[in-house]
Amino acid sequence: xxxxxxxxxxxxxxxxxxxxxxxxxxxxxxxxxxxxxxxxxxxxxxxxxxxxxxxxxxxxxxxxxxxxxxxxxxxxxxxxxxxxxxxxxxxxxxxxxxxxxxxxxxxxxxxxxxxxxxxxxxxxxxxxxxxxxxxxxxxxxxxxxxxxxxxxxxxxxxxxxxxxxxxxxxxxxxxxxxxxxxxxxxxxxxxxxxxxxxxxxxxxxxxxxxxxxxxxxxxxxxxxxxxxxxxxxxxxxx
Numbered sequence: 001x002x003x004x005x006x007x008x009x010x011x012x013x014x015x016x017x018x019x020x021x022x023x024x025x026x027x028x029x030x031x032x033x034x035x036x037x038x039x040x041x042x043x044x045x046x047x048x049x050x051x052x053x054x055x056x057x058x059x060x061x062x063x064x065x066x067x068x069x070x071x072x073x074x075x076x077x078x079x080x081x082x083x084x085x086x087x088x089x090x091x092x093x094x095x096x097x098x099x100x101x102x103x104x105x106x107x108x109x110x111x112x113x114x115x116x117x118x119x120x121x122x123x124x125x126x127x128x129x130x131x132x133x134x135x136x137x138x139x140x141x142x143x144x145x146x147x148x149x150x151x152x153x154x155x156x157x158x159x160x161x162x163x164x165x166x167x168x169x170x171x172x173x174x175x176x177x178x179x180x181x182x183x184x185x186x187x188x189x190x191x192x193x194x195x196x197x198x199x200x201x202x203x204x205x206x207x208x209x210x211x212x213x214x215x216x217x218x219x220x221x222x223x224x225x226x227x228x229x230x231x232x233x234x235x236x237x238x
Contacts, residue, residue, distance in 0.1 A: 005120065006030045008049045010040035010066065011082070012058040020053075020109070027113050037061025041069055049077065051116060056083035056090070067097045076160050078119045082107070088193075095197035098161065100188065115188075122188050135170040138212040138229055142166060149208055156208050161186060165201050169217065169227035179224040 007029050011017035014035065021033045032047065034040040038060035044052065052070060056063035067079050078100045083090070086104050094102040100119045103112065135142040139151045147163040149156045158166065164186045169177055183190035183198060202217060202225060209215045218226045 005050045006032070006048065007116075008032055008034070008040060008044055008047070008052045010034045010037060010053070010058065010063070011055045012036055013055075023109050024113075029116075037063065037066040040066055044070055045073060051078045051080070051120060053080045053082055056081055056085055056094070064093060064097060067094075067099065071098050080112075080115065080119070091193045092196050095187075095193050096200055098159070102193065118188055122185070135167075135173075137170060137173070137209070137227070138215040140209065140212065140215070142170060144170075151211070153211075158208075162201055162204060165198070166205055166227075169205075169225065173227055173229060176220050176226050177224050182224065 005028075007024060009017065009021055009024065009031050011020065011033065012035050017033050017035065021031045024031045032043055032049075034043050037054075037058045040052075040054070041061065052067075054063040054066055058066075061069075063081060063083065067081070070077060070079065075098070079098060080101045080103060081094045081099050082103050082105060083094075084105045085091075091102050101115050103115070133144070135144070140149055141151070142149050144163055144167045147158040147160065149158055149166070165182060168182055168185065179195070179198070180190050183194050187194040187197065202219075206217050209217070214230050216228050218228050220226055
């Protein structure tokens with residue numbers, strides 16, 4: 001673990017925030033602690049971070065709003081939510097915002113450290129997956145490095161997770177991509193909430209690819225997904 005990895009911790013409860021900051025620093029992370037979402041956004045815009053840990057219920061700006069603004073500034077930054085909110089809808093919303101993990105309080109601080117290291121390691125693995133190789137998918141050209149899907153009529157910029165997922169599907173063209181493999185490589189977990197999040201991204205990819213009838217993403221029940229490319233006959237005269 002590099003000692004120069006920098007974390008933004010945004011937590012409005014002073015005692016908990018100070019204790020967690022100290023624990024992270026003992027674990028060789030460089031940590032900036034902000035006490036509300038507004039200060040957290042200012043710090044993020046003016047400092048380079050490797051990962052953000054955000055409380056959800058905060059004054060000035062809640063954690064979900066802060067995460068949206070952070071992702072607009074840097075779509076690739078890993079985010080962990082720390083919160084007492086345990087409603088399924090809140091957890092799903094967190095993952096849909098692009099969270100890498102959603103941890104409910106109280107939690108084991110040692111487990112948090114392992115999760116942080118796993119997320120940072122996984123991001124490094126995804127970076128090696130994003131090579132200069134481009135994929136031809138029907139009428140589309142997909143560039144994972146730039147996260148761009150284009151055809152002769154339009155160009156679609158993909159989010160990091162959309163790009164990662166389409167990259168895995170493209171590498172397994174016409175073959176089944178196991179759901180667990182995608183969840184572990186991109187989300188780092190295969191629980192109910194990450195599964196729901198992946199389903200949302202599959203729906204988005206289907207929308208991007210729908211203009212080409214030779215391309216489809218099939219749901220293989222009990223197994224995973226398959227990016228299917230079929231040869232289409234020449235158009236018959238009208």
